[in-house]
Amino acid sequence: MRTRQIPLLVGAVIVGVTALVALAAPLLVPHDPFAQNLAQRYISPAWMAGGSSEHWFGTDGLGRDYLSRLILGARISMLIGVATIILSGTIGTVLGVLGGYFGGKVDAFVMFIVSCRLAIPLILVALTVVFMVGSSLTVVVLTIGLLLWERFAVVSRAVTRQVCGLDYVAAAWAAGCSRLWIITREVLPNIVHHLVVIATVDMAIAILLEASLSFLGLGVPPPLPSWGLMIAEGKDYMYFKPWVIEIPGIALAVLVLGINLLGDGLRDSLGANTDR
Amino acid sequence: MVCLTVLILSFGLSRASGNLAISIAGADASAEDIAKINHELGLDRPLPVQFVDWANRAAHGDFGESFLFHEKVSSLIEEHLPVTITLGLIAIAVAVVVAVPFGILAALYEGTYIDVAVGVVALAGQAIPSFWLGLMLILWFGVGLQWLPIAGLDDWTGYILPSIVLAFVAIPVMLRMTRSGMVDAMRSDYVRTARAKGLARISIVAKHALRNAAMPVVAVSAVQLGFILGGSVVTEVVFNIRGVGYLAWESIGKGDFPVIQAVVLLFSIIFVGLTLLSDLVGAALDPRLRGR
Numbered sequence: 001m002r003t004r005q006i007p008l009l010v011g012a013v014i015v016g017v018t019a020l021v022a023l024a025a026p027l028l029v030p031h032d033p034f035a036q037n038l039a040q041r042y043i044s045p046a047w048m049a050g051g052s053s054e055h056w057f058g059t060d061g062l063g064r065d066y067l068s069r070l071i072l073g074a075r076i077s078m079l080i081g082v083a084t085i086i087l088s089g090t091i092g093t094v095l096g097v098l099g100g101y102f103g104g105k106v107d108a109f110v111m112f113i114v115s116c117r118l119a120i121p122l123i124l125v126a127l128t129v130v131f132m133v134g135s136s137l138t139v140v141v142l143t144i145g146l147l148l149w150e151r152f153a154v155v156s157r158a159v160t161r162q163v164c165g166l167d168y169v170a171a172a173w174a175a176g177c178s179r180l181w182i183i184t185r186e187v188l189p190n191i192v193h194h195l196v197v198i199a200t201v202d203m204a205i206a207i208l209l210e211a212s213l214s215f216l217g218l219g220v221p222p223p224l225p226s227w228g229l230m231i232a233e234g235k236d237y238m239y240f241k242p243w244v245i246e247i248p249g250i251a252l253a254v255l256v257l258g259i260n261l262l263g264d265g266l267r268d269s270l271g272a273n274t275d276r
Numbered sequence: 277m278v279c280l281t282v283l284i285l286s287f288g289l290s291r292a293s294g295n296l297a298i299s300i301a302g303a304d305a306s307a308e309d310i311a312k313i314n315h316e317l318g319l320d321r322p323l324p325v326q327f328v329d330w331a332n333r334a335a336h337g338d339f340g341e342s343f344l345f346h347e348k349v350s351s352l353i354e355e356h357l358p359v360t361i362t363l364g365l366i367a368i369a370v371a372v373v374v375a376v377p378f379g380i381l382a383a384l385y386e387g388t389y390i391d392v393a394v395g396v397v398a399l400a401g402q403a404i405p406s407f408w409l410g411l412m413l414i415l416w417f418g419v420g421l422q423w424l425p426i427a428g429l430d431d432w433t434g435y436i437l438p439s440i441v442l443a444f445v446a447i448p449v450m451l452r453m454t455r456s457g458m459v460d461a462m463r464s465d466y467v468r469t470a471r472a473k474g475l476a477r478i479s480i481v482a483k484h485a486l487r488n489a490a491m492p493v494v495a496v497s498a499v500q501l502g503f504i505l506g507g508s509v510v511t512e513v514v515f516n517i518r519g520v521g522y523l524a525w526e527s528i529g530k531g532d533f534p535v536i537q538a539v540v541l542l543f544s545i546i547f548v549g550l551t552l553l554s555d556l557v558g559a560a561l562d563p564r565l566r567g568r
Contacts, residue, residue: 119544122506124509124528208405212407215405218528249404252405257403
């Protein structure tokens with residue numbers, strides 16, 4: 001195997017395993033992730049002094065099993081990642097393809113809203129929206145999804161323009177195909193590999209953004225075990241028990257790294273170089 | 277044009293939130309109190325009137341008074357902004373100093389294990405959530421080694437950890453840009469010519485390739501500074517730094533809309549300004565971009 005394919009493989013394994021864990025979360029959790037037991041607060045993980053195999057990753061400040069919460073947290077992160085890219089991918093691709101295909105005024109309008117979106121400070125606006133509407137999983141997904149489409153729009157616009165200059169689009173036009181047909185049957189299939197790469201980039205960003213929002217207290221509401229929220233809850237106790245923030249932080253970093261590796265690997269093997 | 281839209285947006289954002297007066301007066305306030313507060317704050321006028329009034333005063337630098345701090349928003353921001361800007365500038369400098377050399381290194385050894393290693397480290401850097409990195413640095417350097425303060429900006433040592441965390445956001449992007457720019461440059465005709473002339477490798481890299489590869493990086497650092505400032509909320513909360521980001525976070529949590537409006541608008545304008553600056557710097561450095 002070539003050296004360049006190793007990152008792709010590692011990324012695919014990380015994302016695949018996390019996705020499986022997320023899907024099978026209810027079957028995998030050793031304890032109820034919401035069951036509190038104040039007599040068993042901050043039990044250390046099994047590999048440390050004072051830990052036991054009863055709670056492999058210890059317990060949190062309310063005595064809830066950390067491993068169970070981590071597993072359910074994978075579900076939340078994956079859900080956020082997938083749901084937001086479906087939403088933002090749809091918005092961005094529609095805008096980008098329309099702008100790239102029609103050009104002229106349509107394109108100018110698309111670029112105008114893209115630059116408006118870029119000028120908006122992402123975290124601040126997301127925080128404000130979640131504060132006003134009230135925090136829930138749906139609100140977080142909608143907020144991030146509605147804010148994170150600009151990369152899809154920019155890339156799909158650029159590649160649509162490229163594709164539209166190619167002979168097969170001209171041939172389809174000459175053969176009397178409608179615009180809708182050309183866009184859905186000729187253009188989209190030929191830009192989809194670029195979109196897949198962008199999807200991985202944005203999925204990673206969405207997951208990190210959700211974690212940041214939850215960390216700041218305006219993301220996924222407790223008692224749901226978002227990894228960002230777990231770090232926020234453990235923050236005040238980190239000086240005594242560093243593992244309460246280390247475990248969810250490492251989980252988050254590994255998942256995002258996996259997604260990025262997957263995206264990078266796909267970029268190379270699909271020949272979709274959008275880096276430049 | 278973009279500014280105007282953001283203006284409308286930042287206004288709409290804060291007025292879409294139901295009854296402001298109730299959140300200030302408390303849930304059990306009487307209807308009279310609420311009407312009084314509404315009137316005092318001018319919230320009983322029609323929305324377009326409120327907007328035009330607000331935008332007009334905002335254009336003159338008057339964002340009204342904070343509901344909670346009972347201080348002029350402009351002076352609140354004036355008080356908090358220098359810290360955020362200073363940190364942002366230090367961070368972007370750190371990012372350039374780290375990203376450019378490693379980008380060059382990766383490009384010169386393109387396709388080797390060094391290149392792959394730099395790429396993976398950059399990806400890993402991108403994967404680490406900045407608030408978590410901040411907390412871990414506090415644990416290692418603040419609590420474990422006790423080298424640096426864990427919060428606040430009492431002296432210059434307080435700036436070290438926050439600027440590292442802020443720089444982390446920009447490093448992977450700038451590293452990749454440097455790398456791909458250098459890879460292109462090293463393959464170009466003028467580098468081949470320089471080689472054929474028998475120039476030393478160091479002078480080829482520094483004089484010929486880097487000058488061309490660095491241009492987009494310099495230009496993009498202005499945009500990255502915008503992202504860094506926008507992301508300052510998280511870092512300032514982690515390190516308990518009283519900058520604009522912290523101010524905004526506090527205001528959002530309490531529904532202090534004049535402040536939120538002003539900060540969102542401020543960051544947007546700064547971002548638009550930096551994007552423009554980035555274009556200008558790009559054009560100044562690269563004559564080929566002029567007149568396009």
